[in-house]
Amino acid sequence: MIAYVVMALVIIALSLLLTMFRVMREYERAVVFLLGRFYKVKGPGLIVIVPIIQQMVRVDLRIVVMDVPTQDVISRDNVSVKVNAVVYYRVLDPQKSVINVENYNEATSQLAQTTLRSVLGQHELDEMLASREDLNEDIQRILDVQTDGWGIKVSNVEIKHVDLDERMIRAIAKQAEAERIRRAKVIHATGELEASEKLREAASILAKQPQAIQLRYLQTLTEIASDKTNTIAFPLPLEILKAFGIQESESS
Structure with missing residues (x-):
């Protein structure tokens, strides 16, 4: 009878001894409590937990x-x-x-x-x-x-x-379309403004040199004349019109 008791105690002691050792991985920590109170944080590696009086909570440190x-x-x-x-x-x-x-x-x-x-x-x-x-x-x-x-x-x-x-998707699409139309109108108006400024500068320069108007006139005739057109343009000097008493403003 005594032998059975001793054997049982040995088995219990061995089982408790085996449960004392825990292995914590590199990304794990053990929060150890001693009789219900916080004791320390252990790990990683091999740690010892005293059965009955100590308890452990495993915590993962990975993202x-x-x-x-x-x-x-x-x-x-x-x-x-x-x-x-x-x-x-x-x-x-x-x-x-x-x-x-x-x-x-x-x-x-x-x-x-x-x-x-x-x-x-x-x-x-x-x-x-x-x-x-x-x-x-x-x-x-x-x-x-x-x-x-x-x-x-x-x-x-x-x-x-x-x-x-x-x-809501359709409303956002309409809003985006209206915004694109607005930008196109602003860009077009900006282009017209810049073009008018350049034309004003060109008119000012041509007014100072009347011969430049004749050169521009001849250049325009060369641009409109091509091999595929039946229109023949003859340059008419403005001096001839002046000889007949026709003002430049009327001839234009």
Whole structure:
């Protein structure tokens, strides 16, 4: 009888001895509690956990890629859109991540969803579509500050999609078309203004040299005459018209 008891005690001692040794990988840490109170953070490598009086919580230090579910957001200009994003974060302080929050993964996910709605709701639709980098930085900064007490470091936030309904897409297309038409009209008007200024300068120069008008007249005749036309143009000197008493203004 005594032999069986001794054998049982030996087996129990060996099993407890084997459970004392734990191996932590390079990216893992063990948050150790001694009789319910925080003791220390151990790892990586081989660590010793005293059974019964010590407990261990394993924490992963690798970067977590978390997909933020699609959120219904109403922009500042009252446009309803659906937005989803992705958040990159990792545990920097294993002690805080275990003691200060019950489940840091779930807490970070819920905080990311509320922050996404809150930040995007303060901006107009055009800013959501054109200034994503600034919005990403704002969301990342807010998340990083609020998760600091949990031992979490949010390294990056990326808005993936901003989905609009068909009516809003058509309205944006009409707005873009109107903007292109406006730019075309402005460019055309600017060209007319520049052309009129150049014509005014040319008229001023030609007025100082009347012979230049004759040269320009002959050049124009050479430009309109070609091999494929039946029109024959004969230059008529203006001096002949003057001899008949016809003013230059009337002949033109």
